[in-house]
Amino acid sequence: MLAGGQSLIPILHYRLARPRVVIDINALPLGDIALDDGRVGIGALVRYHQLEESAELARRCPVLAEAARLIGNVRVRTLGTVGGSLVHADPAAELPAVVTALGARLAIASASGRRTVAAREFFTGPLTTVLAPDEIVTGVDVPAMSAHGWAVEELSRRAGDFAIVAVVALVSLDRRGHVDDARVAFGGVGDRPVHAPAAEEALRGREPTAETLARAAQAAREALDPPSDAFVSGAYRRHVAGVLCRRALARALERARPR
Amino acid sequence: MIARLVLNGRPRDVDVRPNQTLLELLRDTLGIFDVKEGCDEGVCGVCTVLLDGRPVSACLVLAAGLRGRAVLTLRGLERNGGLHPLQEAFIRHGAVQCGFCTPGMLLTTLAFLAREPRPDREAIRAALEGNLCRCTGYTKIVDAVEAYVRGHA
Numbered sequence: 001m002l003a004g005g006q007s008l009i010p011i012l013h014y015r016l017a018r019p020r021v022v023i024d025i026n027a028l029p030l031g032d033i034a035l036d037d038g039r040v041g042i043g044a045l046v047r048y049h050q051l052e053e054s055a056e057l058a059r060r061c062p063v064l065a066e067a068a069r070l071i072g073n074v075r076v077r078t079l080g081t082v083g084g085s086l087v088h089a090d091p092a093a094e095l096p097a098v099v100t101a102l103g104a105r106l107a108i109a110s111a112s113g114r115r116t117v118a119a120r121e122f123f124t125g126p127l128t129t130v131l132a133p134d135e136i137v138t139g140v141d142v143p144a145m146s147a148h149g150w151a152v153e154e155l156s157r158r159a160g161d162f163a164i165v166a167v168v169a170l171v172s173l174d175r176r177g178h179v180d181d182a183r184v185a186f187g188g189v190g191d192r193p194v195h196a197p198a199a200e201e202a203l204r205g206r207e208p209t210a211e212t213l214a215r216a217a218q219a220a221r222e223a224l225d226p227p228s229d230a231f232v233s234g235a236y237r238r239h240v241a242g243v244l245c246r247r248a249l250a251r252a253l254e255r256a257r258p259r
Numbered sequence: 260m261i262a263r264l265v266l267n268g269r270p271r272d273v274d275v276r277p278n279q280t281l282l283e284l285l286r287d288t289l290g291i292f293d294v295k296e297g298c299d300e301g302v303c304g305v306c307t308v309l310l311d312g313r314p315v316s317a318c319l320v321l322a323a324g325l326r327g328r329a330v331l332t333l334r335g336l337e338r339n340g341g342l343h344p345l346q347e348a349f350i351r352h353g354a355v356q357c358g359f360c361t362p363g364m365l366l367t368t369l370a371f372l373a374r375e376p377r378p379d380r381e382a383i384r385a386a387l388e389g390n391l392c393r394c395t396g397y398t399k400i401v402d403a404v405e406a407y408v409r410g411h412a
Contacts, residue, residue, distance in 0.1 A: 002321065009280070009319045010300045022277075024324050049313065073389025074367065076301060078313040079320070159388040160302070 001025060001136065003045060004079040006072065007088045030083070030138055033057060043139045044083025052077065061142055063102070063150035063170060067094040070152060073160045083137045086122070089129050089192065092162040094152065096123060097187035100195050101168040104142040110135040123192035148172045148181065149256030153244040157231065163188040164232055165240045167220075169248035171203065173256045179203040182216070184249075189226035189241055196220040199245065208253050217246035262322040266291075267335030275322045282306045282317035285332065293333035293362050297391075304390035307363035308332050314370045333362040336369070345369060345407050352403035356394035363390050368404050380405055 002008055002024045011017050030043035033054055040060050042051075051057060051068035058065055071077055071085070071094050085095040086106065099106070099119035106117050111134060119140070122129050131137070154166040166187035174180040182203035184196040199220035206212045221242030228234040262275040262284060275284055282299075285291040285308070294317055297305035301316040308317045309331040336343040345365055348354070355361050364387060371378070371386040378386065383404045384397075392400065 002324070005319055005321065005324075006301060009321070012278070013299050013318075022321075024321075026324060027326075073302070073304070074371075074386070075304070075307060075314045075316045075319075075389060078310065078315050 001087075003084040004047065004076075004081040005084075006076045006080040007084060007090075025136065035060060035144075038144050040142050040144055041139055042082050042142065044081060044086075044137050046082045048072075048077035048080045048082070048085075051082070060144040060146055061102075063098060063145070063148075063152065063168060064142070066150060067098045067152045067168065070094050070154050070163075070166070076160075082140060086119075086140065087129060087131060087137050089123050089125075089127050090162060091123075091126050091190060091192050092164075092166070092188040094154070094163070094166055094168075094187060096193040097166055097168050097185045098152070099140055099142065100193040101170060101183045101185035102142045102145070103183065104140050106137050107139045107141065108135050109138045114138075116141075120195050125191045128192075145170060145172075147257050148183075149252040149254060151248040151251035151255070153248040153251070154187075155240050155244060165189055165226075165237055165244055167241065167244045167248045169245065169252040171208070171249065171252040171256050173208070173253075177207070179206055179208050179212075182249075184216075184220060184245065186220070186224065186241055186245075189224050189237055191227075194224065196223060196245075198223045199249075203249070208249075210250075213246055213249045213253070216249060217242050220245045260323050262325050263327045264322075264325045265327065265329040267331060268329075270327075273322070277321075277323055279322045280318055281308070281315075281320040281322050281325070281330070284322040285317060285330075291332055291334065295359055295362060297359075302389075302391075303360075304363040304367065305360050307366050307390065309366055309370055312370060312373065314367050331366070333365060336365065343369075345404075348403045348407040349400070352399050352406060354396060354399040354403035356392075356396045360390060360392045360394075364392070364400055368407075372408065376408070378408060383408075 030045040032043045034041035048068045051064045104119040148170040154163045170183040172181045182200045184199040186194045199216040202216035202219045226234045226237035285294045295305040297303035299318045301319040306317040307314050
């Protein structure tokens with residue numbers, strides 16, 4: 001299935017896949033960003049540069065633009081699609097971590113019908129999802145989060161590389177300035193994006209002091225068991241995840257608008 | 260199958276294989292050698308062309324899917340038989356060593372400046388971070404772009 005082709009065509013060049021047929025879906029009408037009360041519908045063929053440049057998204061769900069800027073290089077962002085990133089399901093990619101943090105829902109279609117799946121249930125392993133062979137993702141529904149502060153922190157070896165660790169954090173405050181809602185997810189630390197409910201729980205209802213943030217980051221880190229690879233050890237990944245989580249929470253907090 | 264594109268301002272219909280990339284079409288079929296072949300995986304930036312004004316890696320685009328879109332390569336920058344002022348700036352500032360990355364650097368820069376005409380040095384460096392120069396001539400490349408932005412020189 002060819003959308004932006006920024007993962008598929010390298011896979012073909014490497015001969016990792018030798019499909020007899022490639023279906024180009026670029027003519028399908030899935031390239032729009034639709035705004036309703038409280039939600040944002042992003043078509044599967046929306047390109048990363050649209051996430052970066054959309055003024056409406058910057059207001060409603062700015063974490064998407066911040067994450068999109070970290071994806072690949074500018075040429076990848078011209079063509080690469082939201083749907084493509086999600087179905088490719090690279091465990092270190094940015095958008096799977098973002099939709100996991102947001103608690104988004106994916107819209108799925110096949111010749112026999114339609115269904116939706118929660119982002120947190122969509123990814124099942126490296127490059128693997130719940131999609132059946134005859135299904136495609138048509139879009140993703142994200143909750144509008146204009147009152148939430150946001151941050152995406154990432155460590156990679158070179159600009160544009162996949163993340164060694166990426167963390168997405170969203171925080172909103174109540175009238176007293178305590179944490180109302182918090183959402184945290186990681187990329188690069190497992191076989192799929194990892195939601196961090198322990199960190200969220202450590203924040204919710206609390207006064208967001210430096211100590212609270214540090215405790216939340218520690219709770220997130222302790223729940224992780226990241227793999228080692230040729231570049232870094234699992235222990236290093238785990239350490240970095242805690243550091244980046246604390247930084248992301250601090251930056252998200254600065255951007256959270258008090259109600 | 261037929262690939263339809265507008266190449267450097269001229270509409271073209273070209274017979275292509277279904278698995279042929281835009282890079283192979285430009286170099287092997289059409290002899291447009293100002294587009295270079297590097298890593299073939301979209302990382303190095305030497306095969307950068309502009310697709311409807313935005314940079315893409317020609318090695319990661321299938322030619323058959325172009326559907327009449329506009330492709331600009333380096334030679335499309337020529338003005339009245341002369342060099343583009345950004346090319347002049349690259350020459351003046353010694354921003355060309357082996358020259359292999361230069362077409363991609365120039366096209367990426369122009370696409371960037373079309374959206375952000377007055378960038379500072381940091382923004383220029385960020386805009387070019389996806390284009391690799393293995394002569395490590397980045398300083399002079401950024402100098403050239405900065406000079407072009409300041410005075411079109």
